[in-house]
Amino acid sequence: MKLISEEEIEYGDFIVFIGRLVYYKHLEIVIEALRILRSKYNVKLVVLGDGPMRRYWESLVERYNLKDIVEFKGYVSHREKLYYLSKCRALVLPSTFEGFGMVILEAWALRKPVIVADVEPLNKIVTHGIDGYVVKNRPEIWAKHIYLLAINEELSKKMGNNGYRKLVTKYGLDKQISDLERLYIKLVARKESKS
Template sequence: MSTTDRPAPIRILIGCDTFLPDVNGAARFAERLAAGLVQRGEDVHVVAPSVRHNRTGTFVETIEGERMTVHRWASWRWYPHDWLRFVLPWRARGYARRLLDRVRPDVIHIQSHIVIGRALAIEGAKRGIRIVATNHVMPENVLDFTPPPEKAKRVFVRGGWTAAARVLRLASAVTPPPRRAADFLERNTHRRGVLPVSCGLRAANYTADLTPRSSNRLVFVGRVTLEKEIDVILRAIPRIDPALDVSLTIVGDGDQRRNLEKLAVELGIADRVRFTGRVSDEQLRAQLTGASAFVIASIAELQSIATMEAMASGLPIVAADAMALPHLVHEGENGYLFQPGNDRELAERIERVLRLSPEEYQRMQRASLDAVQVHDIDRTLDTFEALYRGEAVAG
């Protein structure tokens, strides 16, 4: 769409329970969404937890190269987790009322149904503001950060989905990333007409190396937490034929890093496993470009931006057959799936990729590059702008 053909800008308030400097899929999506909308000339405001303890204020921040207004609400660290911060629920509604009266947005786009998203949706609905909701959170995943007994977990999950349903019913559109996540949400909240919308990425920002590989280096990118099941990848490494001389780079950080480093020593593979910790975007892209394959064992991915980044880097993918990953990995085309938790099968799938002929390997690389095109960020932005304006969008 040309600049002259674009409708008048609208004021969009994006509510995030996790945002920069957090590193996770939901935060990265919100950052790219906000920056993309600013590039298109929309008036964007972001609400997010404070970076420093108990500090509320409005700031101009540079996100993905774009300057925008970010409203930071006083938040507290959840100490069982390595980065999670949350706004006190009994304060959030008051913050929301004051902000909405001041900003007067045309639309509110919440990124979760938890604290900030819940407060903005409830107070926005009272004012007749259009609500769009993207769901990045499953109550089951939150249990990774809490230690309740099994019976309490079941009660928590039921209560979590009930709370989600109360918030999501206020939205004119609900948009989890892939179709499988949309189906899962409909089953658990009884919300109908859920529209899957990809988180999107700009594939042109990533570089694919289609020349023959001189080494067999696997890469994983993501938070180093329980739900990612990185231990399954580590246990697969000793099962791979030693002649392939496989190494693994784990890009990211989290509360399980020390445990995984210890496991690598116990498995006798510490010299073949590298933990980079947090890296810059440029370093991340270089790690992907130089790898031989991307491996992910997570069982809780609602979309997996990291997997899409690997595809945009021309990598074959070996992924757990769980949640959204089968929507990204087409068996035998751009990679292989394995039974979740089965390190023996994972090792076999990795070997299968690394033993491909140069021609077959490059075919798999090109299949990843082709498959990621449907997740182009401009398609995502087009869809959300239509939803913001109340226009019909095909599912």
């Protein structure tokens, strides 16, 4: 993944969700949060991805009269995904089941804060209030944290930059090589002690 400079990043007026549209992604939480926010602040949501829950979530958007602020793009190319990430205010990931959450690292590579559900491993990757928010999956709590980032571009930049630093130091190639070297040395030592 090519990392880009801080100067190339924009913090637009929308949040983005990226992922397969399946039930455990719980996009309805963010949709309901936007419904709550509607009277206070119009935050837009761009949904990148497709899946069996798309029709249901589109109908929810229509029922809540949010079609002007929620846009379903379907599957997009990697280049388009990076474009939307580079222009958004934050990434939202209300999923209650994730393997690792690579999309979090992609967001951090583009210096974007993330809002994630308070479930493992997401709550082990994101540090609440530092590089994003880790929140319970209740619409009013999501609304509060989306609003905090929507009204404060400087906070979004600060958290996004913190995420970028974490990406480079904790998940960067040098760190991965160092971790593999330590594991290799440990395995060799264990094998030699058994001999």
